[in-house]
Amino acid sequence: MPGNTVVVLGGGTGGIVAAHRLRRQLAADDRVVVVERDPVYRFAPSFLWVLTGERRPEQISVDLGQLRRRGIELVEAEARAIDTDARRVETSNGPIAYDRLVVALGAELAPELLPGFADAALDVYTLDGAVRTGRALEGFEGGRVVVLVSRLPYKCPAAPYETALLTEALLRKRALRDHSTVDVFTPEPLPMPTAGPAMGEAVRGILESRGIGFHPEHSVERIEPGTRELVIASGERVPFDLLLGIPPHRAPVLVRESALAGETGFVPVDPATLATPVEGVFAIGDVSSIPLAGGKFLPKAGVFAHGQAEVVAKRIAAELAGRTSSAAFDGKGACFLEMGDGVAAYASGAFYAEEGPRMRLRRPGRHWHLGKVAFERYWLWRWFR
Ligand SMILES: Cc1cc2nc3c(=O)[nH]c(=O)nc-3n(C[C@H](O)[C@H](O)[C@H](O)COP(=O)(O)OP(=O)(O)OC[C@H]3O[C@@H](n4cnc5c(N)ncnc54)[C@H](O)[C@@H]3O)c2cc1C
Helix, strand or coil: CCCCEEEEECCCHHHHHHHHHHHHHCCCCCEEEEEECCCEEECHHHHHHHHCCCCCHHHHEEEHHHHHHHCCEEEECCEEEEECCCCEEEECCEEEECCEEEECCCCEECHHHCCCHHHHCEECCCHHHHHHHHHHHHHCCCCEEEEEECCCCCECCCHHHHHHHHHHHHHHHCCCHHHCEEEEECCCCCCCHHHCHHHHHHHHHHHHHCCCEEECCCCEEEEECCCCEEEECCCCEEECCEEEEECCEECCHHHHCCCCCCCCCCEECCCCCCECCCCCEEECHHHEECECCCCCECCECHHHHHHHHHHHHHHHHHHHCCCCCCCCCCCEEEEEEEEECCEEEEEEEECCCCCCCEEEEEEEEHHHHHHHHHHHHHHHHHHHC
């Protein structure tokens, strides 16, 4: 009998880990096929160091073709449709049949959903955007810097706050701080609200101590590039000289159009197994949707995509070998909060706790910054050596 085919849609954080783990755990005649349209993997947690000039894009970009050296089949193609009845995905390279499917397509950035964003904002969520932001900051001579969270949900809940802190530090270093302001506008009630009120207040305190304005519960309706203003839903207008933006996110179109999509377009999954209601199909990482106690959703972050990929690989390998697996995702996660000046903080916590998610923020220090540098080096070495 021929082996099974496990298709992984998306070769980002979750897809890379899932494919490696599957290759190690499946039988030799089973195939692991990754469908990814972008030949290059870019390590997003370091984008903000590109913005500050501490990294060059090539230091955090890797050829995804290296997966082939590990016995993983890489199909460089656009995935176009998921046909769960026929157990097949349609791609720009033709159809691929699967026995098990792991959807790891991430969240799509959709700047066009906020009028004016594409013309007026520097998008700090892409590598090209981080390069452009770095250049803009280099040429900046002082003024009003606004960091904008366009819409909820967005990935990496710490990143807008890191953007503000790193920018503030950069302006100080360049002696521009006295005639500059840095403000964050967000629809959230607190920074990183899913992580619990203590975490939110701690981050708010850090922003305050650095003179960064925090403007919660501000939903921006549009941006006017001509007058360089945010127009808030309340009618308030906020002028800026430099706008660093987190664009709106949405589920990728083929997911929204598939039988897997929930109300928001993202894919509801079992919180422990990452199984979708459709047999043989799992969804991990940013494309998945996991409700938590208290009515919030598991944040979209690489740390979760990674942990979920490990669980899904174990479960699929066991299933295909006729065994059962008790592997379960526990909802635990951690992240660094870069603050500039070579200092970072570190937060960790359990998101599946019955009383609701709680994260603890450790005292900021140089060691956490060095920890993030080590993590970056390790991650790129671990999956691409
Ligand atoms: C600036 C920034 C900083 C961040 N910092 C951190 C951090 O410190 N810690 C942390 O945990 N997380 C961080 N994140 C978030 C983290 O990068 C994501 O949560 C993580 O990458 C999600 O993994 P994923 O596999 O779900 O999706 P992704 O890594 O986004 O991968 C999805 C892949 O699917 C591909 N794809 C999409 N549609 C198609 C299609 N139709 N056909 C073929 N391929 C397709 C995409 O090209 C992409 O490669 C950060 C993100 C940003 C932007």
